[in-house]
Amino acid sequence: MADAVRTKKPSTSKRTPAGGAPTAPHTADEARAANASEPRIDVDRVNDLLLGTWAETRREARELIKDPAFWRIDGQSMAEHRERVLSQLHLLVDAGGSRRAFPKEYGGLENNGANIAGFEELVLADPSLQIKSGVQWGLFGSAVHQLGTKKHWDAWLPDIISLKLPGAFAMTEIGHGSDVASIGTTATYDPETEEFVIHTPFRGATKDYLGNAALHGQAATVFAQLITGGVNYGVHCFFVPIRDADGTMRAGITSEDDGVKGGLNGIDNGRLAFDQVRVPRFNLLNRYGDVSADGTYSSDIPTPGRRFFTMLGALVQGRVSLDGAATTGAALALDIAVTYANQRRQFDSGAGTAEVVLLDYGKHQRRLLPRLATVYAHAFAHDEFLQKFDGVFSGRTDTPAEREDLETLAAALKPLSTWNALDIIQECREACGGSGFIAENRLVGLHHDLDVYATFEGDNNVLLQLVGKRLLSDYAKQFRGKDAAALARYAVGQTAGKVFHGAGLRQLGQAVTDLGSTRRSVELGLRADQQHELLAGRVQQMVADLAAALRPAAKLSPAEAAALFNLHQAELIEAARAHGELLEWEAFTDAVNRVAHTAEADPTAEGTARVLTWVRDLFGLSLIEKHLAWYLINGRLSTQRAGSVSRYIDRLCARLRPHAQDLVDAWGFAPEHVRAPIASGAEQARQDEARAYYAALAASGAAPVSEKSLKKK
Structure with missing residues (x-):
């Protein structure tokens, strides 16, 4: 790009030459050639900073998913996609990716921060893989681990970790999504048989949107109102077998397939309903509340409200991982869009010079660079968030106050990152024009798959409330x-x-x-x-x-x-x-x-x-x-200072323009992670070919003259 024809107009500013975008430095090297004092980021240093506390785990995960066996294949049928993602989960097990969070006694690593960090990176391979793995080990497995006790771990954790026992996390109902406290499913204790009777009393109490429920799940952690002795003690979690190993539904349980969704079609989301299904008293995950053989309820947490929020807080990692995965997905979109914008040329400058690289246009900078800054902010906040999560879940800082702070932080950050991811991916799609709409360039698929992140694990507006x-x-x-x-x-x-x-x-x-x-x-x-x-x-x-x-x-x-x-x-x-x-x-x-x-x-x-x-x-x-x-309304800025804010932003965008490629390269995505032809160098090759063609044509003397030049004569 350094060979672009320069305008002869005099510069009005050292940083923003007259004549417009074509004279601006395109890279940090160009900028330093023009001004020796121009700084440049150390890409490797910033990569370490962005990958954060668990950088080693993130790199391990990224190395694993360079294998094409983990990649999403656009155009597959829903059935093919589901089976492919299930096979990918088995590959994760083989690579040890399912063990990080679980106790060492069961082959785990007891590293909660690394577990989340590793799973977040799977969004680069296929968001369906990231979410289905989260369902199996981050929700279903975590419910057994966090809400159960050692007898439950001994019974089920080894098979959950190995994927011998795939399962669903049955919390959400058709009639109650974010309002978990009001779910309709009941679990009524029968002291004569020492069993709980799990029941769906009306259609709205049917469990819905559950990964692994339509096809693959053999059990579910079912959240229900615990009733014993005629008293409702609120929502508790129960381990309920739903299918035999051959896929046959258990008696009293019906399953419905949610079918094609707006995205994440590699996950077999479905509905579960229970008709007087009996499970042993043993199957109550009783870390925070228990029922004795005679039906007496007991809990170390005296108030039902505190008990409810403690149980839900034990499962906060879903929000943690969505925050990080959304940030990684947005970063991938910006990597594609900025790389393309540094190579794609469109329109000349109006002065008869070569066509202009998209990122030289002020509006294009305004579209992409503030969003790039936003993703950097999300990444740094997420790493601090993940450190707090790891401190609580490792037990190092596990106090009621710390858990409350963690819950509040999750509810504050997950909405921002997931909403911004959708905005960023859509803007990147539009910034790439028609090429952005082609499935192979990944932006449309990313938007479809990450759309539901805004309502996963709690609707964003409810969380902010x-x-x-x-x-x-x-x-x-x-x-x-x-x-x-x-x-x-x-x-x-x-x-x-x-x-x-x-x-x-x-x-x-x-x-x-x-x-x-x-x-x-x-x-x-x-x-x-x-x-x-x-x-x-x-x-x-x-x-x-x-x-x-x-x-x-x-x-x-x-x-x-x-x-x-x-x-x-x-x-x-x-x-x-x-x-x-x-x-x-x-x-x-x-x-x-x-x-x-x-x-x-x-x-x-x-x-x-x-x-x-x-x-x-x-x-x-x-x-x-x-x-x-x-x-302005609240008198915090004068109209003069407020009016200058946008000019400051324009100045910053121009200043950062030469550094844009370095800033996206610092995410450290390899070609196997990006997999978007428009960001592969193919566009640069097309542009070079076109420019070489016109240069050769001009040099040959055989180039046709323009109609405009004839009229000037």
Whole structure:
């Protein structure tokens, strides 16, 4: 690309030459040739940073799925796709991929963080493989492991790990998705036979959308209302055999196939209904609640609400893995789109020069580069999230407070990453034009498969509502017992970082690491401390305003209080979303500062720190631009400063343009992971061929003249 014809117009800026995009550096090498002080990232260093704490496991998983046996084949029938994915699960078992999270006594590795990290990478092979493996070992197997006790582990874990016992996770019902507490399936204890009777009392209580339910599952972990002695003790989990080894349904159990879905058709999703199905008392997964032979219920957790949330919290890893897999899927889409945009040419500059590379257009930069910054933010936040998950599930930091924080964090980050993945993949698809719509280039398939991630493991809006309630609760705790004067002084002196981080990646009062050390990177723009002040201040004010609006609820009837809450539900969800965005910005800043601190001893890291600071600033300013109306309405930005935010973003996009390929290459995807012809170098070869043809034609003297040139004469 360096041989592009340059305009003769004088430059108006060292960074944005007059004459437009064709004169801009296309690569970091070009940029450094033009300006020796131009920084460049160390791609390998950034790859280590992006892969995070369990980088070795991620690389092992990526090496495994270079084998074409793991790749999705577009155009397969649903039946063929399902059988292929089942065979891939057996290959994972052979490679040891199913053992990471389980106890060493059963051949496991007891490494929860590595387990999630490894499974997330499978999205590069086929999202159906990633999700079906998650169903088998992350949901079905995890329910036995996390909700059962040693007698259950001895009975079932070895066969679950080896895939000799494939199973379904039967929580969701047709009539109740995110509202698990209200499910209709019952498990009524019969003391005469010491059995539980599992029953579906009406159509809406049928379990639905269950992976492995339509064909492959031989058992299910069934969530049902536990009833004994005429008392409903709430939702508990039961191990229920559903098929014989030859695929024959067990008596009293009916299965229906969900059929073709919008994506993930390699998974045999289906429905299960139970007609007075009896299972032994042994089959109650009784870690958090038990029933004695005579029907007496007991639990170490005295309140039903706390018991319910503890049981569900034991299964949070589904949300953790979706957060990471969505981030990886979005990164893959950007790798394809940015690589293509660096090679595909379209339209000349208007000055008779060579056709312009797509990424040289300002709008194309605006479409892709802020989204690239967003995926970087997701990656850094996810690694901190995964560290917290591993601490809790390993037992190192397993306290009720830590589990509550983990649940809140999962509910905050999973919605952002899954929603953004859909936005990013769709924008990448459009940015690749018709080529993006061809199945072999993967973008359409990625969008179809990741679409349901927004409602998997909890609808995103419902999850954010949980976060909002936690923010309100934490906010209220700050003011208990304070008089009005003290309250006013408190409000003036606090920042969102001090008030809200107990529900996030950091503990109460812990600020983002060495915020002041980040270098200023946007001339006349919003520095790191200013970005943080705006993002954190937005969270603080939104929660404070909500608390004030909902304060009258304490004196209202339950119906009136519910109506008042409903009136402000959208605001609550938006505050939770703002909180998640703040956490991501802070995680990104911490990652930048780790590199900056390294640069003090290793000058080669200086360029990496500078470029990553620009990317972080692009993320932060894009968030501020997205919410610009709020900042103006609430007097947080002047109209003059607000009007300049978009110009700062344009400047950053132009500055990052030469680094775009390095930034996507830093994800470390090999050709076997990308598998998109438009990102394989084939487009560059086509462009080179075309340019060589026209150059040779011009040199031959036989090139036809244009009609326009004749008219000028």
